[in-house]
Amino acid sequence: MSGILHAVFFSPTHGSKKLALAVAWPLAQALGKELCEHDLTYPPGRAKKLCCGPDDVLLLAFPVYAGRVPRLLDGFLSVLDGKGARAAVMAVYGNRHYDDALLEAVDALQKRNCDVVAAAAFIAEHSLASAIGTGRPDDRDMELAGEFARHTAQAILSGHAGPVAVPGNHPYKELPPAVDIRPxxxxxxxxxxxxxxxxxxxxxxxxxxxxxxxxxxxxxxxxxxxxxxxxxxxQEPVLKIIAMLEEKCRDRKEPEIFTV
The missing domain is CATH 3.30.70.20 (Alpha-Beta Plaits)
Structure with a gap:
């Protein structure tokens, strides 16, 4: 196959990037595509417009914020030109839940003319509470990232159309009110x-x-x-969130994989 595998990730604390590349490398090899990385973590990366080709594949990975796709990605996603490219999405969350983030990402790429045939939810150490999801993604997570790459390659090579069915709700989970809390x-x-x-x-x-x-x-x-x-x-609001996570979210969550 010809074309490019676009590995697109937003990854302030590096978990989403690590998982994205763990999928992207074997996926590109399985599909015979050139791998191109697009780092959206900093403003210059988010300012670029991505135009895919019909033979391309797009892999989007991001951390879940309040059960949703990070709002910082809205601008990038709103001008993405999919041109019928096949796509997969990865929501990376801190061992609480990904809520509607996976569904929101699938919807966003479908609207931009991408055919989303695979999706997954993976776990990384929680950014606010290091005691939650400590050390993740770990060896087992990375093994499952390779499995997700294999499933995604199979879904693309099969020729079946998306969108992949994933958990989530319409309307999406309401975002909490904005608060001005600074480190x-x-x-x-x-x-x-x-x-x-x-x-x-x-x-x-x-x-x-x-x-x-x-x-x-x-x-x-x-x-x-x-x-x-x-x-x-x-700050008190942050300490309350950490206390809630440490009380309710210590049990290990496992990655979930969805394909057409």
Whole structure:
């Protein structure tokens, strides 16, 4: 087969990228396609328009935010030109639930003239609560990522049309009201500026990392990137979410795979 496999991922804390590439490499090999990576984590990547060809395959991977596709991807998805390309989606969540995110992603790609024939929900360590999904994706997750690649290749080579059936509801889960919560910075900060470079919305000052502008999405990229553990959230709403997760979401969830 000719064409390109477009591996598209938004991955502030790297879990979605790791899983996307674990699927993309064997999938590209199985289909005989060139692999092209599209990183949507930072604004320049999200500003580019992706135009697929009819022989192309699109793999979209993203972290689940409040049971939905991250709103930061709305602009990119709204101008995507699928041209009938086959597609697969991966929703990566922090061991709570993916709610309507998988369905929303399938719907979004179908609207952009992609034929979505496979989908999966995978687990990564929760960005806010490291005790939830600790160490994931792990070896078993990566093994299942390879299995998802095989199932997706089979679905594409079979010639069956999508969309793949996935769990979820219409209308989608209502998003919570926007709140202005920004990370704090302790005196341990050495001003290495790694946090600013890792912020997907670029709201951390490049002159003073303790200065954070409005617009934080609480992805925790800065928290996890800081070598001194100087970035943190301790606001009451965040602490309540962490307490809920630690009480109710410790039992291991397993990946789910769906194909036509």
């Amino acid at each position: 704090k910075t302790s005196e341990a900060c050495t001003q290495c500026m790694l946090c600013a470079s890792q912020c997907p919305v670029q709201v951390i000052s490049e002159d003073d990392p303790a200065l954070v502008n409005q617009g934080c999405i609480r992805c925790c990229a800065c928290v996890k990137a800081c070598p001194e553990q100087a970035k943190f959230f301790d």
